[in-house]
Amino acid sequence: MSAALSRLSINQETIKQWSLPELTEGCVKAGIGQVGLWRAPVQEYGVERAAQLVKDAGLTVTSLCRGGFLTAVDPAERARALDDNRAAVDEAAALSTDTLVLVSGGLPSGEKDLYAARERIADALGELGPYAQERGVRLAIEPLHPMFASDRCVVSTLSQALDLAERFPAEQVGVVVDTYHIWWDDQAPAQIARAGAGGRIHSFQLADWITPLPAGVLVGRGQLGDGCVDFRAIRQQVEATGFDGPIEVEIFNEDLWARDGAEVLAEVASRYLEHAC
Numbered sequence: 001m002s003a004a005l006s007r008l009s010i011n012q013e014t015i016k017q018w019s020l021p022e023l024t025e026g027c028v029k030a031g032i033g034q035v036g037l038w039r040a041p042v043q044e045y046g047v048e049r050a051a052q053l054v055k056d057a058g059l060t061v062t063s064l065c066r067g068g069f070l071t072a073v074d075p076a077e078r079a080r081a082l083d084d085n086r087a088a089v090d091e092a093a094a095l096s097t098d099t100l101v102l103v104s105g106g107l108p109s110g111e112k113d114l115y116a117a118r119e120r121i122a123d124a125l126g127e128l129g130p131y132a133q134e135r136g137v138r139l140a141i142e143p144l145h146p147m148f149a150s151d152r153c154v155v156s157t158l159s160q161a162l163d164l165a166e167r168f169p170a171e172q173v174g175v176v177v178d179t180y181h182i183w184w185d186d187q188a189p190a191q192i193a194r195a196g197a198g199g200r201i202h203s204f205q206l207a208d209w210i211t212p213l214p215a216g217v218l219v220g221r222g223q224l225g226d227g228c229v230d231f232r233a234i235r236q237q238v239e240a241t242g243f244d245g246p247i248e249v250e251i252f253n254e255d256l257w258a259r260d261g262a263e264v265l266a267e268v269a270s271r272y273l274e275h276a277c
Contacts, residue, residue: 196241
């Protein structure tokens with residue numbers, strides 16, 4: 001592995017067309033030693049089997065995505081969500097990653113109170129945080145761009161994520177700094193500094209912002225360098241806090257998924273060196 005790529009992690013969704021064995025083999029061949037995984041394909045492959053696969057390949061799992069969706073009002077639905085998040089923690093521990101990414105959840109049907117929804121997230125974190133810490137896993141709240149507030153994530157800024165995380169020990173709850181979601185926020189630099197000072201940057205992820213957005217905005221993330229995000233500046237802000245952990249490229253893009261996986265992986269590594277280092 002080259003020193004320049006030593007911190008690069010490839011999120012599984014970036015090369016979604018690859019199976020987990022193909023991903024591990026491709027990363028090894030490319031000299032990339034870290035991967036971020038997603039629950040659904042890991043579950044399909046088998047959690048223990050996946051853990052052994054990445055271990056045998058000599059890869060480190062930098063994060064597991066995703067837990068969360070903790071805003072339900074109905075008691076039975078909330079109980080199911082908590083059970084699912086405990087299972088996600090157990091899966092993260094089995095994969096030997098210390099970071100479970102949380103997408104907090106949107107507004108339940110008929111609800112309009114964002115503040116109440118965030119309080120329900122806090123209540124859930126109070127239950128899940130100690131459970132995760134006992135298993136060596138940190139919960140990482142990922143703020144999503146405000147366009148997702150209604151249906152996916154009522155936590156839209158780093159400030160909001162930190163207001164939740166700081167109610168709990170940093171060993172239990174921190175945040176994700178994802179360039180795709182925070183690049184637009186003029187308060188992001190100050191909030192990155194705040195997160196770093198508290199030891200709460202649990203994951204740092206890269207994806208570019210490109211326009212026009214596709215009809216399915218979830219798959220609108222751009223390849224590094226194709227949009228308007230200043231990766232180098234954000235990396236400098238993150239590293240100024242003392243963060244020296246993995247840098248995970250997580251791109252959802254159908255054009256990338258339609259291409260040869262090895263070609264995409266090589267391009268990601270090249271763009272990472274060009275735009276983020």
